[in-house]
Amino acid sequence: MQQSVRVLLATTALFFSCQTLANDGCNFKENEGGFMATCKQEQQEVILTGVIDGKKLVTELPPFKSGYQSYEVDTAAIAPLKAVSKPTQIVVIIGTWCPDCHRETPRFIKIMEAVNNPNISVKFIGVDRKKHDPEGLAAKYEFKRIPTFMVIQDGKEIGRIVERPTESLEKDLAKILG
Numbered sequence: 183m184q185q186s187v188r189v190l191l192a193t194t195a196l197f198f199s200c201q202t203l204a205n206d207g208c209n210f211k212e213n214e215g216g217f218m219a220t221c222k223q224e225q226q227e228v229i230l231t232g233v234i235d236g237k238k239l240v241t242e243l244p245p246f247k248s249g250y251q252s253y254e255v256d257t258a259a260i261a262p263l264k265a266v267s268k269p270t271q272i273v274v275i276i277g278t279w280c281p282d283c284h285r286e287t288p289r290f291i292k293i294m295e296a297v298n299n300p301n302i303s304v305k306f307i308g309v310d311r312k313k314h315d316p317e318g319l320a321a322k323y324e325f326k327r328i329p330t331f332m333v334i335q336d337g338k339e340i341g342r343i344v345e346r347p348t349e350s351l352e353k354d355l356a357k358i359l360g
Contacts, residue, residue, distance in 0.1 A: 230278045231315040234306040236291045243278060249288035255296040259352035262360045263297040270302045270359065273332045275320050277309050282345050283329045289351055290331065333358045 228243060240250035274290065276283040287306075294304055307319045309328065314320065323332060331343040333355070341358030348354055 228278050229310055230308040231310055232308060232317050232319060234276070234278075234308045236274075236287075236294075236304060236306050239278070239306070240288050240291050245284040246278075246288045249285060250292055253289045253292050255293050256350060256352045257296065259350065259356055260293060260297050262356040263293075263302070263352070264299055266299055266301050266359050268301065268335055271334045272302065272304045272355075273323060273334060274304065274306045275309060275313075275323060275325055275328055275330045275332075276306060277311065277313070277328050279311060280328050282327075286329050286331075286346060286351065290329075293351055293355070331355075 239246040241247060272294075274287065276287050294302065307315060307323075309315050309320050313325070313328065323330070325332075325344070327345050329343075329345065331351075332339050333341045343351065343354050343358075
């Protein structure tokens with residue numbers, strides 16, 4: 183009797199765990215597919231390399247889109263960025279596969295939209311998991327981790343933020359440009 187109860191419990195646990203596995207990752211609707219459901223859908227990762235349009239990141243790629251929509255810019259902290267009068271380029275090296283990039287890149291894009299300073303230009307360079315891009319654009323910059331935000335004036339790097347800001351992107355950029 184005790185053996186039968188153990189077998190019943192094990193079978194029940196197996197049934198429910200398989201049901202959960204069948205439903206997870208395959209986008210089945212509730213009660214669709216059942217115990218023997220199979221999934222032909224493969225999880226495909228989007229890896230963009232080379233020059234990337236930041237606006238497309240936050241409108242077309244879900245990990246970037248959600249971060250962009252939920253982030254609130256610290257408007258007081260961006261005042262120094264709005265006042266930048268010297269031509270400035272910010273080169274951002276990202277991986278569309280990278281969780282840190284999913285977090286920081288949408289925030290940065292939203293900040294730059296709020297800053298709306300014509301003296302600040304932004305260039306996004308996407309790299310693969312080996313941190314390369316086909317055109318070799320990222321190779322021009324010395325970096326090891328992503329995202330890397332490099333602030334350049336007069337052809338010289340004046341500061342960078344690597345992986346995550348010390349305080350916030352707004353405050354760290356203001357310190358670099360202040």
